[in-house]
Amino acid sequence: MQSAISLSLSSPSPIARSGVGSTSNACWPMPRSLRFCGLRREAFDSAASFDASSLRLARFNLQPKQSTLSKVSAVLKGNGAPSSSGFDYDLVIIGAGVGGHGAALHAVEKGLKTAIIEGDVVGGTCVNRGCVPSKALLAVSGRMRELQNEHHMNSLGLQVAAAGYNRQGVADHANNLASKIRSNLTNSMKALGVDILTGVGTILGPQKLKYGKGDSGDKTITAKDIIIATGSVPLVPKGIEVDGKTVITSDHALKLESVPDWIAIVGSGYIGLEFSDVYTALGSEVTFIEALDQLMPGFDPEIGKLAQRVLINPRKIDSYTGVFASKITPAKDGKPVQIELIDAKTKEPKDTLEVDAALIATGRAPFTKGLGLENINVQTQRGFVPVDERMRVIDANGKLVPHLYCIGDANGKMMLAHAASAQGISVVEQVTGKDHVLNHLSIPAACFTHPEISMVGLTEPQAREKAQKEGFEVSVTKTSFKANTKALAENEGEGMAKLIYRPDNGEILGVHIFGLHAADLIHEASNAIAMGTRIQDIKFAVHAHPTLSEVLDELFKSAKVKVSTSSAVAEPVPV
């Protein structure tokens, strides 16, 4: 804990660090225990250079360069009057998705008068058409898969009669979950006094915007700082006709209005994989269409290969790789859905498919139309709002636009809900006087198939490329779920964890997990990366036995680092 904080404050670079922990005692009178630094400091002063808010920073992996006056006391003010004169608000956020929500909450905590503009429903893609409802469907598919696996059940000594499902019931579960999370999100903002303004937000000029239905009833407001957090929509390549019934995007699929006998999924990334898990568990057969030469691009190749052997090969799935779906026609006039495939490289026609439905999961396109970016001379790049590493918007001349930020899918840096939220918090830190840069390499990602896939940091090829460029050594170590007691007790020994690290200094470059509850397990690694914890230190951390977390324990212990433990022996604590 101590060394982690000192690190984030002393080093501007998110990755390379040296001299871990050596400066900490010199800088601050270190608190003896966690309790001390967590509570007492917050209750008292702002005179001590080590304050509660910097603790919080470390949690979000924001790296302040200068430590200005603490704003802890500002929390008490709530969402009151704007602190700077002449503006209606201190901060206006366009888009009430997870990114905007995270930013709004943090802004109120920092004492900013905050408003959020939403033209659709609160919660954005994640809550209404993304992560949240898909997790409900995956929860169902996971159970179905388990109940249908007679062999698995018998090996546990269980007997289950034929499992079935009610499509409407499953769809309702997903829908109910989304509404529940949506109201939680709305209430949390209302309770803090964030003004929720309804309508489309358009930037009129510097620090000035309007919102409403786009007619004469629009209201104009001013804000000291503006965050664009408009998110993204499913990307539908040209030539594909989406009718919402037989040719669908994730938006439609999550409503689960039908379970086709045979569905083609265009794209084998996160979204496609998760839907293949849902559909095959519910009885569909699936055909993947992937433009790249192999399935599951973007994953660490070794993890991808293993995942393919478990998630694709034994299931009712076939695939076409290296092909584009150049034309997809929805089912009509008694004909099935027709898909024309062309070679991804030569563009020559390759094949046509006839299926019952097609799901377009080729990625997501930023939703930045109608934002009025032309009013401030900003040009989008493939729809994305260009930003620097501090999420500050860059205009057509390559200059920073003052007081304007863009977070989340709209800037395209890392299209994940939690990344958007972290970026939002980073921006709020900046506008309240603390400079921060978010370390995107510490942001974990997960794919909620059964079993799950999760990752943080670099893949092995990325790490090797970087190593070659920067001239350091890379090592890789792996552990298997087959040796984990808890995994075996669950009869889910399939899976592996992989650690990519620097043997010279023990830095964690990337961790990839495929196996039971991988999405929950990754945080030990992502937190270690965020805190700058080295392998030689984390390997001494204790894990409860028997738990799945021991997979990571073994992983860290199996790494061969050439330096010894950096932290001094802690003072003994009587128990």
Add this chain to the structure above:
Amino acid sequence: MASLSFSSSVSSSTPFLRPSAFFLKPRSVSRLPLVRAKIREIFMPALSSTMTEGKIVSWVKSEGDVLSKGEPVVVVESDKADMDVETFYDGILAAIVVNDGETAPVGAPIGLLAETEDEIAEAKAKAAAQSSSAPSAAAPKVEESAPVATKVEAPAPAVAAAAPATPGKVVATPFAKKLAKQHKVDINKLVGTGPFGRITPEDVEKAAGITPAPKANVVAPAAPAASAATSAASPAKAATSFPEIPGSNVVPFTTMQSAVSKNMVESLSVPTFRVGYPVSTDALDALYEKVKPKGVTMTALLAKAAAMALVQHPVVNATCKDGKSFTYNSSINIAVAVAINGGLITPVLQDADKLDLYLLSQKWKELVEKARAKQLQPQEYNSGTFTLSNLGMFGVDRFDAILPPGQGAIMAVGASKPTVVADKDGFFSVKNKMLVNVTADHRIIYGADLAAFLQTFSKIIENPESLTM
């Protein structure tokens, strides 16, 4: 195993601290045994002493790749782990004979290695010859199954009218293709019965001569229209059915009770009839007194008697599964209904005709104990071919049993009671008589069959010495 060696690159990743992780030993490396001069065959290596065939997990190299000595070429799955297999020779991977995911016996060629580019074509031709000759063993199977498929599909052209939207194109679902590969069925020779004339997994299974797996667990009430219809219809039905009586208490069925309820409703689809028969039990009672100290129960005696009668009347032991045929069961398994904790279960005395009375009694005791402990295995309660239900111990003189689905007949046994009987000469006497009543499926068992069976049963009971033999 002798050819196995651990390369440093792989073993460096396995310094496990705990002994428990030992069996985790990951992919190790084996060197390919290669022979021949110019075009070398790559064989499926034996990675363990017990390995007879191996599965190609993936080819690390693809056709045309230049290989250098010591490079991993292919990943092979053995019974324990995946092994990287590397080559002894430099060369070009000319042809892959056994593809990813396929299996080959140990020693079979899985790929060809050419020394120079000029030999690639030659190697490819060789590979083609090999792949066409190699599956020739399986070919007759395809030939055999193909006519079957056409025969089956022949009467169905009317149904298969919905032809593929692209004429002449063979459309098969992903699982159908997988099955076809697995069972070596030529998909081009099949006629699809699925929507738009596509080949379904069922078509492939039929062609391969496999009974399709029951699809029950795939989709239950899925169709939105159907579920909407039922939900709309059921409240209307409920409104007219039963008036609510205040203070009533609704207790949901237990799993066992649900199963009973389901079976009982199902039984309504079978046309049954009943035949009763009085059986004199004086001799049986006398025998029972004799064997009771040896642990023989009345249930065992009755089950044994029924089983012996069934041997002579196999039709009563038969089942009508599809409404079109008799299914004669090879063994006589007597299910006996037992009331248990508010439920009903039918432990089965398997091969009751073959076991002697004492074994049967012992077996029965075990079954009842297991039933009480809810530890009966499915085959111990659902493999019955004939059911016996006895309420005699409660003084019931006669009753009527419902035929359980999947069986041909059930026997309901009443109490044995002293009864005044007149013989043919007009002499009165008092004899113990019990009434048995058999319910049977009239699709396969007719009145005369049952009567004959009961007559035999009655004779056995009246002369019970044969039961002890």
